Amino acid sequence: MNEPVGLRELKKERTRETIAETAIRLFLAKGFDQVSVTEVAATAEVSRRTLFAYFPTKEDLVLQRFADHESEAARIVRSRPAGREPLEALREALLAALGQRDPNTGLTDDPEARAFFGMILDTESLAVRLTRYASRGIDALAEALREAGADPLVARLTAAQVLVVQHELAVMNHTCLTAGESADERHPEAVRAAERAFDLLSHGVGDKASGAPPAPQAEQVPRPH
Template structure:
């Protein structure tokens, strides 16, 4: 029975990936607003009902990549080694992601990744929908900070700052790649910017106060 459930889950995951990959290829080729859900379902060889079972809205076909990572910061805080400050764990995770050219850092210069980011920023409904995932990421991280002993208000404010700072860093990196800089050339400055961002988060506004 367990093996059967495992096979079923793997099949469901493959179906989900096929639908999402098909949708993103179509959106990048034709534009988000010019592709219907019916066209995605037909190209992925599934019914509309099956598609909506995996992705409740058209926007979810694109933004599931963010949904899959919306609680990542909270997970990092909860999984950190004993005695390590939460911000240090988040800083190190970001530096590792930059070194690995994680697309979520904006420091990935594959043509598909650059086009994917461009699709989101140029499509109003996608940009608006993304704010929901960002908000849920803030909620999750605030919970993790509270579990680590932070005052509820401090936890909420710091979580909002961390999530928004990392999104801004990603957008800055992406903008440089769009302008023609390679990920490798951008990497040292991306690391410096990440370090500076976390210094400000740790120390407060500093000279801006």
């Protein structure tokens, strides 16, 4: 008798989670380059074929966490309150994440989360592979900004800048915590850095991200010769 579709999907999701959790645990304990896919599969009690059916590359075993969040910025823009500018919605979401000590902001005292972030930064193949996930996030955010009224060029450039800024802020926070600061000690400066970063973004792209017309420029008065 065939299993119901819902039960099969639940089992698949559990298998996927088991493989990913096993891989990350091994990578953090031994180092990403020191653990083979064969070891991950054996420890998770699945075949290599099953592992690759869920994760096409070794790097995907780690970066699947980012895949689950790659459209988060787009979701924030689409779900923002009426009248709220996209950049303001993204700013508020980042400040809230900092307040919650979200590991994605680099502002966390959780040892495993910090080790995970550091492993990605220190492993070249992971850093390179991460660019693919970042590109998909840019695509999603750019589409959301186009829906908000921005023209394609402005939408794409804004999306790229926002996601690069968020990543760099997270790296800055992680670096400070690695140097000995606690998340609580870093929080005020992390907020100031985020606020300044979004002020700079707003000054550069401003309301163009929502399709509003540019502010009129002052008329140039000819200089006398």
